[in-house]
Amino acid sequence: MSRQQWSSKSRCGIPQGENNKCSLRDRNLKITLEYSGRDYAGWQVQSTNPHTIQQVLQRSLHTILGHKAKVVGSGRTDAGVHAIAQAANFHTHSSIPANNLRAALNAYLPDDIVIHRVEEVGLDFHAIRNVKSKIYRYLILNRPYRSGILKDRAYFVRFPLDLNLMRRESRCLLGRHDFKAFCCSKSSAKSTLRTVKKISLKKIPAHLFWGSSGKGVTSIIVIDIEADGFLYNMVRSIAGTLIDIGRGRFPPGSLRKILLSRDRRSAGMSTPACGLYLLKVKY
Numbered sequence: 001m002s003r004q005q006w007s008s009k010s011r012c013g014i015p016q017g018e019n020n021k022c023s024l025r026d027r028n029l030k031i032t033l034e035y036s037g038r039d040y041a042g043w044q045v046q047s048t049n050p051h052t053i054q055q056v057l058q059r060s061l062h063t064i065l066g067h068k069a070k071v072v073g074s075g076r077t078d079a080g081v082h083a084i085a086q087a088a089n090f091h092t093h094s095s096i097p098a099n100n101l102r103a104a105l106n107a108y109l110p111d112d113i114v115i116h117r118v119e120e121v122g123l124d125f126h127a128i129r130n131v132k133s134k135i136y137r138y139l140i141l142n143r144p145y146r147s148g149i150l151k152d153r154a155y156f157v158r159f160p161l162d163l164n165l166m167r168r169e170s171r172c173l174l175g176r177h178d179f180k181a182f183c184c185s186k187s188s189a190k191s192t193l194r195t196v197k198k199i200s201l202k203k204i205p206a207h208l209f210w211g212s213s214g215k216g217v218t219s220i221i222v223i224d225i226e227a228d229g230f231l232y233n234m235v236r237s238i239a240g241t242l243i244d245i246g247r248g249r250f251p252p253g254s255l256r257k258i259l260l261s262r263d264r265r266s267a268g269m270s271t272p273a274c275g276l277y278l279l280k281v282k283y
Helices: 003-007 054-063 098-108 162-172 234-246 254-261
Strands: 027-035 082-092 113-121 133-142 155-157 175-178 191-204 219-227 276-280
Touching: 003 133, 027 098, 027 191, 054 113, 054 162, 098 113, 155 276, 162 191, 162 219, 162 254, 219 234, 234 254, 234 276
Parallel strands: 082 276, 133 155
Antiparallel strands: 027 082, 027 113, 133 219, 133 276, 175 191, 191 219
């Protein structure tokens, strides 16, 4: 549905002349969306930078619904971070059907933001408070030379990485721990305790991305972490530390010592935002 086609309909999503009375019933709508974070200053509305995912989404909703709607995201993603399935919700009195609203949003939103689903949920549903866990993914392009295609989609590491060692070290992160060693000093979190439910590291052949037939040309290392919550830069700090372990900068057993130290200075770097994806939000 194009913007012109949508504008020919009423705000209820019903063709003019049929039934244009919008219900005043309060509705709570949950949306699932994907976006490339490359050109945005993150998710959260900012007074100094109007180009954020939340602001662009709210402007589009205002145009379609005819009223302002505050969109609550499941959490903030930083500048440059991508999302495969971010979740959010907002309230409206409009009776536009969910599928029509998805079509309208996808017509108004820029090409790098796409709505997967719009669904009606209970009035008490809250995209932040009802989260049970989130899964983040970090992509590492591991080969001797960079990629023009993946430069804003994965972090390039030219040094060989010992994936098996990285896997073994990562197991100490499972369970409930104090993750202060992997938390940026800018964090405002009241507690640095988090529960990591799953962590996995695997290699994906490059041909799955662009159909290359070359054998052993490159591989992409995928780090998936599921937790009940994440601290500011937590995944990127863990990824950076695992990279340092994989290339031999830190000896075996270092990750557990870093975790127990609760000292950010003992951990590795925070990797760039380009390789980070919010993969899924569980409710």
